[in-house]
Amino acid sequence: MKKYINTFVWLLLLGALLVSIIYMARNTKTDNDSAVMDGNEFLDVSEVSYDFGTVSMSDGDVVHEFTITNSQVEAIEIAKIYTSCMCTDAFFVQEGLRKGPYSMPGHGAIPKVEEILEPGEKAIIEVVFDPTAHGPAGIGLIDRSVFVETEKGASVELRINGNVTP
Numbered sequence: 638m639k640k641y642i643n644t645f646v647w648l649l650l651l652g653a654l655l656v657s658i659i660y661m662a663r664n665t666k667t668d669n670d671s672a673v674m675d676g677n678e679f680l681d682v683s684e685v686s687y688d689f690g691t692v693s694m695s696d697g698d699v700v701h702e703f704t705i706t707n708s709q710v711e712a713i714e715i716a717k718i719y720t721s722c723m724c725t726d727a728f729f730v731q732e733g734l735r736k737g738p739y740s741m742p743g744h745g746a747i748p749k750v751e752e753i754l755e756p757g758e759k760a761i762i763e764v765v766f767d768p769t770a771h772g773p774a775g776i777g778l779i780d781r782s783v784f785v786e787t788e789k790g791a792s793v794e795l796r797i798n799g800n801v802t803p
Contacts, residue, residue, distance in 0.1 A: 679707065679708065679709050679713050679787050679789070679791045680705050680706065680707065680708065680713075680785065680787070680791065680793050681705070681706040681708045682703060682704070682705050682706075682793055682795065683703055683704035683705075683706075684703060685793075685794070685795060685796060686795075686796040686797070686798070687701045687703070687764075687795075687796070687797050687798075688797075688798050688799060689701070689766065689797060689798070689799030690799055690800070691799065691800050691802055692766070692768045692779075692799040692800065692801050692802070693768070693801075693802050693803070694768045694769050694775075694776075694801060694802065694803050695803065696768075697767075697768075697769070698765050698766065698767050698768070699765075699766050699768070699799070700763060700764065700765050700766075701763075701764050701797060702730070702761045702762070702763050702764070703761065703762045703764065703783075703795045704759055704760075704761055704762075705754075705759065705760050705761075705762060705785060705793065706754075706757065706758070706759045707754035707755065707756055707757060707758050707759075708757075709756055710756050711756060712753050712754065712755050712756065713753070713754050713787050713788070713789070714751065714752065714753050714754075714787060714788040715729060715750045715751075715752045715753075715754060715760070715785060715786075715787060715788075716749065716750060716751065716786050716787055716788040717739075717747060717749065717750060717784070717785075717786040718737070718739035718747075718750055718762065718783065718784065718785050718786070719739055719740065719741065719742050719747050719783075719784050720739065720740055720741050720764075720781065720782065720783050720784070721741065721781050721782040721783075721784075722741055722770075722781050723740060723741045723744050723770060724766060724767050724768070724770030724771060724775070724779075724781070725740070725741070725764065725765070725766050725767075725781045725783065725797070726738035726739065726740050726764075726765045726767075727739045727740075727762055727763065727764050727765070727783045728762070728763040728765070729750050729752055729760060729761075729762065729763075730760065730761040730762075730763050731752065731754075731758075731759075731760040731761065734752075735763075736748075736750060736752065737763075738765070739783075762783060762785060762795060764783050764795065764797055766779070766781065766797055766799070768801045773803075775801055776801050776802065776803060777800065777801060778798070778799075778800050778801075779797075779798060779799055779800075779801055780796065780797075780798045781796070781797050781798070782794050782795065782796050782797075783795045783796075783797075
C-alpha cells in the first residue's frame with residue numbers, strides 16, 4: 638500500500654511540474670514583446686529600445702527621441718509619462734510644445750500630461766539620461782525605462798541602455 642501512495646505522490650508532483658512548464662512556456666514573451674506592455678493597441682512606436690553605447694560621465698547628459706503615433710481612428714489622450722529611475726527624465730514634445738520633465742514615481746508628484754493625439758498624429762518622447770546622477774557608483778551597464786500611458790490604461794515601455802564610464 639505504501640508503494641502505491643509513493644507512486645501516486647510522484648505522479649501528482651510530475652503532473653504539477655508539467656502543467657507549470659506548459660503555463661510558463663505559453664506566457665513567455667520575446668524581447669520585443671517585453672517592451673510593449675499590456676493593452677497597447679493604441680500607440681505605434683518608432684523603436685522600443687535605444688543603446689547609447691559608451692556614455693562618459695564627463696560629457697554630461699545624453700538624449701534620445703522616440704516617436705509615438707496614434708494608430709487608431711479616434712483621438713487618444715496621453716495621460717502619464719514616468720521613468721524607472723531618478724537618473725532619467727522624459728519630455729512630451731509635439732509641434733513646438735515641450736512638457737515635462739516626467740521622472741520616477743516617488744520623487745515628487747508626477748505631473749499629468751493630458752495631451753491629445755489625433756488619429757495618425759505623432760509626438761516625440763524625449764528621453765534624457767544623466768550619467769552623473771548616481772555618482773561613482775553609477776559606472777557600468779545601465780538599463781532604464783520610460784513608460785507612456787493613455788487615459789484608457791494602455792501603456793508602452795521605451796528602453797534605453799548603455800555603458801557609463803568616468
